[in-house]
Amino acid sequence: MKKIALLLAVFSVSLFSTAVAQREHPAYLHALSDLRAARWMIDHRAGDWKATEEENAAVRKIDEAINEIKQASIDDHKDINDHPKAQEINEHRGRLEKAKEYLRKARKDIDEEEDNGFAKGLKKRAADHIDEAIRMVEKAKVS
16 A cells, blocks of 8 residues: 555656646747657657767757756656657758758747756756757758
């Protein structure tokens, strides 16, 4: 019985923290969604398309941006591969362009977040990671 009560308590706290994050930090939650979509666009390859060094670097930077947001306890508790339904784009450059679009949306999302104490460092670090991911995607497009 104690195990069930403990599980219910943990589940309740998780739901409460997600609800608080959705209410207090909706822009960061949108950014998480956009970052996951960008990651999928880069990491999911159609056919025999091989990842470039720049694409791998972009994925790492996206993961770092996601981790920055989650370290600030703005977590939607979704798997890194859980992303919004994205249109399948089989053309390599088209996928990279769509990924860059998602990255720019994520960058805009975190710029719109309210200005409070904890967010200052987070915003800067996450923005730097997203900016670097955009640069890597742009380099991959010319490779």
